[in-house]
Amino acid sequence: MTAQAPVDDAARRAPRGLVYVSDESPGISRLRRGDGFAYRRPDGKPLRDADELARIRHLAIPPAYSDVWICPLPHGHLQATGRDARGRKQYRYHAKWRVARDESKFERLADFGRALPRIRSRVARDLAAPVGQRVLRDTVLAAIVRLLDTTLVRVGNDAYARENGSFGLTTLRNRHVAVQGDALTLRFRGKSGISHEVALQDRRVARVVKRCQALPGQELFQYLDEAGEPRTVGSADVNDYLREASGGEFTAKDFRTWHGSVLALQLWCALDPTEAAAPTLAGAKRLLGEVAARLGNTVAVCRKAYVHPGVLALLSGERRVDQPTTAPRRAGLSAPERGLLAFLKALG
Template structure:
């Protein structure tokens, strides 16, 4: 396992390994900078010394109401079910009431609310009465979706967590890829690939195509697919190559050609099993068993030795692509130059 200051060693193709290493080093630096930033209040901020307003929540609600919980950097964790401020339309603008129904007149409170920039179209608006609450406001948008406004310091903490997670995922990638390669090699000796081989194939596709893992609910209700919910009709196998073609989230058409003999062999075997679902394996009882996104995440946790999920692959590769595009822009190289940052349509193993 790499030391604290080392980038991970990988057996993936040289170009991918170079970009992954660069991304890992940048993410490690970003995570460190966010850790430093999170330990110091923002300029002009007095959160660390700001006392909680003199609000008695026990008098304002029953004992079952959620109570604020102190967090790091002077923040408190709040729940939108706790008593808060409400917004009332007043002509072409708005006025605000506190939990007791009194109009808000405090200049500082009104200024804080204005700075939240809650869209006028939002309904059922709840505003946190605490200036250091991690969640500052909620509302329902025009499409009926609940939206959230978070404290700037909370977003900083969340960004720190995000970069730390990506840094750790970068460290775990060599272990994941080694496990996948081992299971795919073992599958070549089996008459019918088992559960491990099918899951290794899915993780391999996650890693090289950047496609979503899939969700049964979306497949059944919206006919939008991801890797685990693909049907036999979504893949065309020819020789040692295969082509995926399906509609995913929001009806977006996805097409990808994969040149990987081991992956192709497993998928061809899956197609021989009864049923329309693509990714299946034959159980000990001879019955075909499908796999789900939960199975993929369990495989990843076991391979990585940490609590990573399929979504981390898309986050990782999206970050690598963004960093590579930034590098190309800064170096003056053509943006359309073939690179790991360009979303590929063909994926090969060399």
Template sequence: MAAKSKLAYVEKIENGGIFREKRGKGFRYICEGVKVTDTVTLNRIHRLVIPPAWKEVWICSMVNGHIQATGIDAMGRKQYIYHTEWVNQRDKRKYHRMIQFAYALPKIRLQIEKDLSRKGLPKEKVLALIISLMERTSIRVGNNTYEKLYGSFGLTTLKDKHTEIKGSDIKFSFKGKKGVYHDINLRNSRLARMVQRCKEIPGKELFQYYDDEGKRQSIDSGMVNDYLKEISGEEFTSKDFRTWAGTVKAFLAFKELGCGGSESEKKRLITEAVDKVATKLGNTRAVCKKYYIHPEIITSYENGALQEYFDQLDAIEEDDNYSDLTKEEKIVLSILENK
């Protein structure tokens, strides 16, 4: 990708480069033991907007390096600042990946349906259950690190206490990423029965499974992603479900809100639509718009091209085959392929 973007791929950031040093209330920059005074270089560094709290800051000496800077944040994590062209190319690849994901969905869903029909509670069945819940609720997959560090939860780290089941109704109540509390309701008798069976397994964790020896085992996010890769034959992860869901939900939100008239009204409606999606995904408006809604959906709304697709959606009869794409998914795929 670096060659395509006419960028220099940076392999070893430890060698050479520019280092930031604390100097009074500000910083100075050192390259090969000499203070950087070149105005052009200093202006480039300032435009990178490197957080003041970062430590061990390294800055690429090449203007076209695909990595422009690195540093250690307050949590001790290594962070990267990439060249804008690298980010643009990466985003294009990510959204092209969404088309591939849409084509793989029927295959994924068909295997999930087969695994949900397995007897007992083997690993494949519980993993299929987690993905089925993820599709319907857009709850994050979760990971053990976030649970330990922040006390936040996702599907794979939920405890029995986070769920309540009454007949066909499932209620999830938990603290998610960034301390946001979620109360999510789902009505599905089949999945409710399966979740109830999972709750009956001894232990605090909601989702566990029984191995071949009848011993209960825990589930983690890595297992979910490995399962997805296995049944799809591609390098898809749980995040692809959320990105696809965000894009489809945005299309439906725009249909509900209407096309609008003036530019200012369209701008207001775009904000309203993004807010609707962000609420369902549990994200901020900015994060939702940047990472979970394909930009072509918003662009098509801005130029009035979505109306044609709204009309097509109304003309399609609903397909009851769950393993296939829904009618709105088929329309969204058509939009992305025709861009």
């Protein structure tokens, strides 16, 4: 299984009452028994404790999942993992962990910015790898991460695609992407029914997409396993790739938060000094409207989820700083990204 972030690093971020665990350690196993399941403890003995069985039922692990691992601790941050029918690894996290991760996303934004050069370097290496007979998993994941980073499109969710007919990168169908030479155009219905049309030039991503479109099936992003069978990828696979590439607990969602905050600060820096010195609510709303349009969100969602509170305070006038000139050079980051990193460092 893909290695997770170092335990001592992640443990410091675990909310009070939880412990960081890994599915590489012994866990509870699930065995098919008639129309249901039996469970065995890490020592191989049958699990019969009523409270533990109730906890497992509450996790609602789909019956079709294979290679199921269940945390033996009710307070483990990761409660279960398994493989879905398409072979993709899926995760069940503790509710407190999910809440804490959402609340801490702005706190880890600077860490994400510092990790971006490593992520981008890994993506570039995987996209530049020689093309053999098979479409490789890491090559496909690298293409998805490049698109996350350049188009700001959501990573996608099977449930949204299945229940709402709304798509993200990992759930795109072949019909959603047109490739002409090095140019790609993505046209699809996203979350909340918003129509997206995104055009970009990327020779290596275009090459991967064309190879994927040649594989059987409607799903766009697939790879061939060692037996030559096509396999799809999901958001969990993308997040595994990001953990491995960065060495940290980052997810696909961090790209939208990062770029939303970068763009908001960049727009503020581009204001006339007089306007920047006397901000208004109307001016802040106008700038956030531009960010929201780029992300495909409403201003309210953008303010709540995708722009760092320190940058919001700057736009509204609650925080006053001089408009920066240039930030120190840092390989792998654009000038606006370096500006945000310097701003976050100054916040302390």
